Amino acid sequence: MKEILEFLRDLENNNNREWFNSNKERYQKVLKTWYAFCESLIKEIGRFDEDIAPLTIKDCTYRIYRDTRFSKDKSPYKTHFGVFMAKGGKKSMHAGYYLHIGTGAGTEYPHAHMLASGNYCYDNKAVKILREDISDEWDTFSRNILGKANSMFVPDMEGALKRVPREFDSNAPYADWMRMKSFCLSAITDDSFLLEDNLAQRVAELFKTTKPFINYINRAVDFVKEEMKG
Template identity: 25%
Template sequence: MADAFKGFGQKAIPFLKALDFHQSREWFQENRDLYESQLHEPFCDLVETLTERFATAGLGLRGDRKKSLFRINRDVRFSKDKRPYNRHLSAILSPDGTKMEQGVFYVHIGLERCFAGVAWWQPGPELLQAMRKAIVAKPAVFRGVVSSLKKAGLELDQEDCLKRAPRGFEEVTEADLAQAVRNRHFVVRHDIDPATIHSSALIDDLVDFTLRAKPLLDWGRAIQGSAI
């Protein structure tokens, strides 16, 4: 179903602004049709169109309209912030189509920002350890990935990295490798111009970004295979 995504409705962001102002289940139910037509259904179309385009590009990422989207409802059970609704809507496309896999594509449409990411996000201890070992054991390979990303206009995000070297990596002295092994995640991001979300051209933009981020996917997948 190529080109199924035609763009988000012109009222998508205004809806999020109004929802954030009201933060009311009653208001949401009264305006559910607007949410569905302007935001939710287009997001479902986005996921399915990206799935088709990613398959054509051999990216190994997929999703569907039922499993890929995160709920707009917030989980407030363990939070002091009891506002019932998020200020954004987001989705994940992954190798198996679930949200539990690693090496994923993430897209976020929200009030503060709209962006996409390709990520190994919070990999489990075994995989994270394997990634850190690979950085030290094969620095040329890792630097090649970083160089390819840089040439494509992308950089690894250093958000939430450890302040000190993890155990077993204290002797890593080369600055770029010492920084890399402190990462908890391996992520590249792409800012989306909010003005472009109302057009099907958003698909081409996101496919282009994911192709540019493919070296990160390939690097992690090679390590993931050896870590199983």
């Protein structure tokens, strides 16, 4: 991971096509290392989640080139690598396991290094079901689902509503979950974590603790998908 971190930091300081083209060989070497790691991670997670085992690199990874058409930031390249392993692949709308390697400059996306379980984009029907299920089953959800996740993981409130929807009790212990639109647990890490030996196994062990959460979210996603088929 050291070479990947060094490349991303150099890219952040030289985010232009001239620098990137002159360092294309270095990028290709770093990308090969990243893909090899991702393959190991898919294999490790596939040991406890059979939906992940058949995934390929193409199913889970992203291009480094930014789409700048609708952005004020015209920097041509992303300064992070990400791998998202979800049932059916990254575009399936299912909850999954995401590892994000940034530059490590701070604790905010996209610079932070992060693990996340969930997704940031769900069908509105799935969001409605999840809010109803979590509020109705809060004791079970908090104890048997959230309680199983490693303490590193916390609810990600990015993009949440400012207020609790009126049909739910704003003073209830589940109130923050009612504000969510992207049901996700996230954990911020640092360089020392990424430089640990056997990183793929270590990351997989942490993600394994969030599998009950993934299953719970995907139950709603699958229900909506089946309903749409009918």
